[in-house]
Amino acid sequence: MSFLDQYQNDIFVSYSHVDNLADMDGQQCVSMIVRQMRSILKQRLSRDGVEIYWDDSHLRANQVVDEALQAQVASSGIMLAVTSPAYFDPDSYTLKELEWFLQQPGAGDRLFVLEVLPVDNENEMHPEVFTRKRFQFWQASGGAVGTPMILDPRHDRQPYMTALTEFCGQLRERLVGLKKEAGGIAPGSAQPAEPAATVLLCQTTDDLEYERGQVRSALQQFNIRVLPEMEYPQGGKEFRQAYEADLAEAGMVVQLMGRAGGRMPADMPNGYLSYQCDAAISAGKPLVAWRHPEVEPSEIENSVHRAQLQRAEVITCGLESLKTLIVKSLEEQKRPAREVRSSLIFIGADRTDMPLAKELLQALSKRGLPVAVPIYEGTPDEIQEDLTENLIDSDSVIFVHGAAPTKWVRSFMRRLSRSLADRSGPPDCTAMIKAPPPKSEGVNFSFPNLQIIDCTDGFDVERIISQMELKL
Incomplete structure (x- = not known):
């Protein structure tokens, strides 16, 4: 009995019999995938599971077989093309x-x-296959050549089961959707709980499909709806239309970035990664862009992708920390807006620039404004905790770049970027004061709406205050 009442078969498996030839141990690749897929879907849907049709008879090339096979295709809800x-x-x-x-x-x-x-x-592919996201079920072998090899549960058990389980999750979502569209009630889904939130998990490069699957699974455990429900068509115009439709529904956008920059079609010259981030920011959606600490931007040869990895929105942490951050940020969105109070100004400065920071503090204090500067007395934990609280609670964040090394400034900006997830909104004013001595190089770090005030020719407090976009 099929899961979908309107179809005889839930899934039709289309594959080349060449890919199912027995290896030296007698294992058949496609047969194994279908067996595992049937078991996983049965666990996830109902005790009856799904009706999967696949022809393992090797009978071909006569009109009767053609007509019978075409009838099976026409009566199937989903086609699974196992390509090679x-x-x-x-x-x-x-x-x-x-x-x-x-x-x-x-x-x-x-x-x-x-x-x-x-x-x-890729020109040899059927257009309908070429223009859609293909779920990779192979990996490159070790060595310089990197020959593609089909995932094998005997040698690659964890990536094999992870990939197959993630793929079956997508199949399940589509099967349930088709049942609902036909007016049926999916077993186990009769009265689904209202999603706690909706997250758009951006398309990423093939090398991060495992991490993307892990994030998707983690969010779904918190009853968070994850878009896209189906992979996006490939190609600039079609991709943009599908992505922007999901973007309108999303409460947050998450983009994973790795060493690979991905494809850059002619009508999307900066590539899919850059487009997705830019579109999210333009739409005013909270964006969590992530890269693993092992991915070092300076080692990336592609200048476009290197710049993408260095965006101010990109956070660097482990995968587990990323999952926690996303859930925490979504919870913060639901909290009532903080009570309006008089603007708190935080002046960040390295020890070497503290005299300049205190000079600015005194001038602002005379105007009756609450101002804070970092503390450098106490335990390292106390110092870091105070800095974090100031970055979260301050309405304006100013930092002084004088004698401090560029590394300190970049570290401060990264910490400020990470603090955005814990704030109710970005600072009203974010400014960097370039104090003496003159700098030969920039910090090579951008931040949204960052105001730069160049005072390398002389630290004039009154001139600084007059130029800063503070709500005085």
Whole structure:
């Protein structure tokens, strides 16, 4: 019995029999995937599981078989194309199956692609496969050549099960969606709880699919709806339309970044990563951009991607810390706005620049404004705690870059960037005062709406105050 009442088969598996040839141990790749997929979906949907059709008979090339197979394709809710170079052989039956399926109304939203081996020349792909996100089910072998190899549970048990479980999660979501569209009630989903929040988990490069799956799973455990529900079509115009539709529904956008910059189509010259971040910021959506501490921007050759990794919004932490940060930030969004109070100004400065900071503190204090500067007495934990609280609670953040090394300034800006997740909104004023001595190089670090006041020719407090965009 199928899960979808409106279809005879829930899933039709289209694959090349070449990819299911037994290896030296007698294992068959596609057979193993289908068995595991059936078990995982049965656990996630109902005791009856799903009806999966796949032809393992090797019978082909006669009209009766053609008609029977075409009927099975037409009566299937989802097609799973298990692709490889052999799948796109012009004489293969797989392309016939794909065309038969695509003739059905709404078939484009019901096609999933599991890539067991990559194609050397993407121009050989069917357009419907080329223009959509393909779920990678292979990894490059070690060594200089890096030959693609199908994931094998005998040697790659954890990545194999992680990839298959994540993929089955996407299949489950689409199956449940199709059942709801037909007016049915999905087992276990009769009265779903209202999502606690909606997060748009941006498309990323293939090397981060595992981390993206981990973040998705973690958020779903907190009843957080994660978009996209289906992978985006590839290609500038189509991608933008699908992404912007999800962006309108999202309460937060999360972008994972790795060493690879990803594809840059002609109508999206800076690539998918840059576009997604820029669109989120333009739409006024809270953005959490992340890279692992092991990814060092200075080692990235591609200048566009290197600049992307150095954006002010990018935080650097472990994957578990990222999950916690996202959930915490979503909880903060639900809290009532803080009570309006008179503006608190925090002046950040390294020890070497504290005399200049205190000079500015005195001038602002005379105007009746609450002002704070860092403390450098106490335990390291007390000093850091005080700094964090000031960055979160201050309405204006000013920092002095005089004799302090550039490394201190960059560290301060990173800490300020991380504090945004704990604030109810960005500071009213964020300013950097470039104090003597003159600097030969910049800090190479941007921050949204950062005001830079150049006083390297002389630290004039009154001139600084007159130029700062403070709410006095």
